[in-house]
Amino acid sequence: MKKVINALAACAMLAMAAPQTATAQESENNYRFVMVSHIGSNDPNMKWLTLSLEEFEKKYPNVKTEYISTNNYSVQEHVRLLEQVIATKPDGIAVPIVSTDAFEVPLRKAIEQGIPVVAFNIPDPRPEGERIPYLTYVGGDEYLTGKKLGEYALSRADLPAPKRVVCATHDSAHQGLKARCAGMKDAMEAAGAEFEELFISAEPATARNTLQSYLQANPDTNYIFTVASWSAPWAWGVANDMGLSPDVDDKGVTIITVDASPVALAGIKAGHVLATNSQGFWLQGYAPMEWLYWKHELGYEPQSDILTGPIVVDIENIDHWEGLVRNIFGDAYDEQNTW
């Protein structure tokens, strides 16, 4: 409830600040904001972020935005990129807190140097006062993402009751992915199911082999939660090859995934995936830039985190979401359908 109130408060602040944007646009100050992301060009979600930055630049021509990212989910490389970006003394940084322990030193240094920081996509999970003193967090609640998707699966009476649920993760250090798994775990264990988290890696062949071994060793597994949408077809392919009936029906394995990406939506439409979520990726690119801008121009500091999701996407609302996402991805929508 507190989170909902916080989100509403943040939205109210956004609405109150909106009339000020005309003033802000007339500013003669030039700014450079950098998004240092873990979402690289091998992840379709990058498109949401880069497109939202382009839109932001159209609205604020006096701001130059840059998108820097790792392509291999390496905290070691991500921290190095972050430090190099700090060295360029940008006017603002947006960064996901992939690992609190690894990111705390460089981010505190940046903040001490007067560079405003907004966390996006993954927050520092510690309570306020202990956490890295960034301006605000803009993104989904990863725990709620897992929990809501789990509860949605349980609410469907036409599906098999969960016996064993595996959460397949590709990034061992990603705090957000761990939180997604934790949310799913709480929902499923409350219904009496066994739950396990499995590291499959981001490399397709390794991921398939790992999943296949797991399913062979644990034949009672009947739900697979892939915490990235692009790994959902791998999970479906492995289960299908093993004859485990992975489509959405009253038998076999059921697959749940995340993100309103073309591959997740196409999976739902084809009956391969039960549900996914939207965590408002477009807003996660745009809103941090806007808050950084308002911090400089008007001194605004959000008083709470800004939640941009989750919303469950299933077969009922798939057509609506497909239209929206096609508008963002254009021709790339069909190219990214790997089913």
Add this chain to the structure above:
Amino acid sequence: MLKSEIKRLVRRHTEIGILVISLCLVLLFTLTSEGRWANAYNIGTILQVTATLGLMTLGVALVIGTGEIDISVGSTFGIGALIYLWFAVRIDPVFAALLAIGAGALIGAFNGILVTRTKTPSLIITLGSLMIFRGLAIALTDGFSFSVPYKERDGFSYSVLGGTEFLGINTGFYWLVAGLAVLLIALKMTPWGNRLLAVGGSAASAHSRGVRVERIKLSAFIVCGVLAAFAGTLEASKLGFADGSMGRLMELQAIAACVLGGCVLAGGRISLPGAVLGAFVLSSVQSYLVVTGVRPQWFIFLLGLIVVFAALGDRTLRRWSLKN
């Protein structure tokens, strides 16, 4: 007269080429990055990256000097980082570092014994150990990570092992300078150094003169493992974090740095300062691309292109020096 003196200098010192390239790149990056590249903070970051990559590169250079190659150093780096961080929260970090270094020595010995006893090409053996120890790193962590909170990393032991800065430079860099000095002395002023290069120049000839070729090669692999694991320790101490992916692809950067620095892959001729400069060039190029906002899609491509041009530039300089 001056021209012939310069040519003689280039011929005698293999690191001259990479030194010229480094200076040209530093000048280019300084002039074209509007102060984003050439500032104290960024240079400090580059030197930190150079420290860990450089230590690894020194070890690889020694193995290359014997006419062999070690492409498992990225995995050794990862194992070193994991062992260090797992123990650092349980015992004093200095002892944790010693355990990590010990593990590196064992991996080096594993590679060296297999290469020298079975006569299997070192490329094959170390390719296998690259996968074995990467797999072990992932298995040991069960796919997850070790970390130490920021507030618990303020002790002297963490600081001296790359966890903080001294005079604006990460303490890991001072370890690189010390490692370079020790190895230069060992290479230039001890019988071991002479024998190492003799083995790389011609193993048969060295053997005929009483050099125990297998023992020298084994020692080079062990030193290489020690340096890679120690580099991993310094990186883990700085980040307070280690996972199974630590050091991934660093083996290729280390080999590229050696080649850029004037090491001949066939063995017999290496330059340790050149190899460190090669590591500096790679770190600098990577940093330049980041600070100039190059899109991630082009990052690896441009880095590779610059490495190829730098290597060609070095080769051209050498050819010029050999012309009468």
